[in-house]
Amino acid sequence: MxxxxxxxxxxxxxxxxxxxxxxxxxxxxxxxxxxxxxxxxxxxxxxxxxxxxxxxxVHAYVERKALAHSLNDTKTAVQQLHKLASAIVTVIIIVISLLVTGLATTKVLVVFTSQLLLVGFMFQNTCKTIFESIIFVFVMHPFDVGDRCVIDGVQMIVEEMNILTTVFLRYDAEKIYYPNSVLLTKPISNFRRSPDMGDAIDITIDVSTSVDDFNALKKAIQLYIESKPKHWNPKHTLLVKEIENLNKMKLTLCVQHTMNHQNYGEKSARRSELVFELKKIFDNLGIKYHLLPQQVHLMHVDVIGNGGMSM
Structure with missing residues (x-):
């Protein structure tokens, strides 16, 4: 500077x-x-x-907004957990107070305990769900509000977190509610917490492309990637996957972004720019893909009489 x-x-x-x-x-x-x-x-x-x-x-605003939502939802979840714990502690204090003051005998305590066990048996699934949800939110905590995640193959953004449920916003702005006890059993991919992520672009060129043109292609791709240090990691690979039908050679360009895929729009824009640059490189080097000669069957039709025909 x-x-x-x-x-x-x-x-x-x-x-x-x-x-x-x-x-x-x-x-x-x-x-x-x-x-x-x-x-x-x-x-x-x-x-x-x-x-x-x-x-x-804009990026700073989005990050701060997501952080504010995350803190707010965490505070709400803690308040809900605090109410639940307070109710349990209140019941225990009442029972101990009745025993200490002598207002409740052992027989009464046995009856009360048996009723609690009966209620617990009736709502055992609810208690299990609440416990699993608490473990998921406060122990595992695989995402925060604003994180871009993939669940069951669907890409979504975390919109809201509660004790029992998490609200996601799908790519088409549809809200999806997932019980946390269900999320506990699913693999979750989190883009925001991932390091710089990679990308792959499949290419098909003519098998007749010379070795010199192929080396020139590799050199041109390298020069472009090195000219964009803010977008791409200089480490990349151009692999030859296979030769198919003796006329086309399938390649794969493996590149690494200087970001993860949390900002999916930016990621897609960079990839689109790279693909367009590949197209310009192919044009400059004269690298093309031609189909094999195709068989064409011609039929001659003669019309005979009133509507009859022969071939």
Whole structure:
């Protein structure tokens, strides 16, 4: 990052970007170098442009909003658990108080206990469900509000957490209610808690593609990925899976994002940009895919008389 004059800084402000000198008025140099990597393209250009700053603000707002919802739902769950525990403790205190004061004899206590056991037997499934839900919410706690998860092959975002149920928002904005006792038995994939995630793109090219063109393809893909350090990890692999029907070669490009798939829209946009770049590389290198020659059967039809025909 370079230093510019005060007039150039003012011009930069009018053009809609923030430079290092603007931040040095309020922050230390070490803090400035810590902040710049948070904004896309700021390290390379030495400027924080308006769109990058706007994206950072939106991202920060979404993160804080999800955190606020998570804390609120956790507080609600704790309050519900507190009420349940208070009811149990109240019953125990009443029983002990009656025994201490002599108002309840052992016979009365036996009758009362037997009634409690009867009630517990009648509602054993409910008690089991409540206990399992408490274990799921407070011990396992596999997700928070706002996390993007996959359950039963369906991708959903956690909308609300309670003691007994969790509310999810599906990709089409449909709300789905899951009992926590059921979620306890299911495998749950959590995107937010995952590290930088990978992606795979399947490609089919003509088997006649030369080795030189294939190496040029690998080099062009490498140059593009290295030119996008904010989007892609430089480590990638182009694998040849198989040759099919002696005319097409199936490839798989394995890449790694510099993010997990929590922000699925951003992930899809990056992947779309990569696929479009692959298309341009194929055009530049003349790499194409041709179908094998197909057999075509022609039939000659002669019309005879009034509606009759022969072939």
């Amino acid at each position: 370079c230093h510019k004059s005060h007039n150039e800084t003012n011009i930069g402000n009018m053009l809609g970007y923030i430079e290092e000198e603007d931040l040095l008025r309020f922050l230390k140099t070490v803090e400035v170098y810590t902040i710049f990597p948070l904004f896309e393209g700021a390290v390379e250009t030495g400027k924080i442009i308006k769109s990058s700053f706007r994206n950072w603000v």
